[in-house]
Amino acid sequence: MISQMYDFYDRPIWSIAQRCSKCYEFGEMDSESITLIEERLNNNGYISKDLLVRYVKYVTRLVNHLRQVRQEEADYCPENPQLEFWISRLTDLARALLEGL
Numbered sequence: 719m720i721s722q723m724y725d726f727y728d729r730p731i732w733s734i735a736q737r738c739s740k741c742y743e744f745g746e747m748d749s750e751s752i753t754l755i756e757e758r759l760n761n762n763g764y765i766s767k768d769l770l771v772r773y774v775k776y777v778t779r780l781v782n783h784l785r786q787v788r789q790e791e792a793d794y795c796p797e798n799p800q801l802e803f804w805i806s807r808l809t810d811l812a813r814a815l816l817e818g819l
Contacts, residue, residue, distance in 0.1 A: 777812045
């Protein structure tokens, strides 16, 4: 289900966030926590509701920041396919996780 939609082994979310200090400094979650959650999502393992909510908040903040970057880059870089791809994928991921709560 979620692991079919998003392959965490291909690109862990924290590795996307690492590329931008603002994304990475959202606090709340460190890369080890995020990796643990993503491994469990890939293997349909148990994740507490509290941890999942924190993860969804983290993903949502990351998406909002990527949208802000897209807006700031619009003047000199009108299209950024990679940025659009991640905004779309992470938005879908957050939506799917919220539906699972």
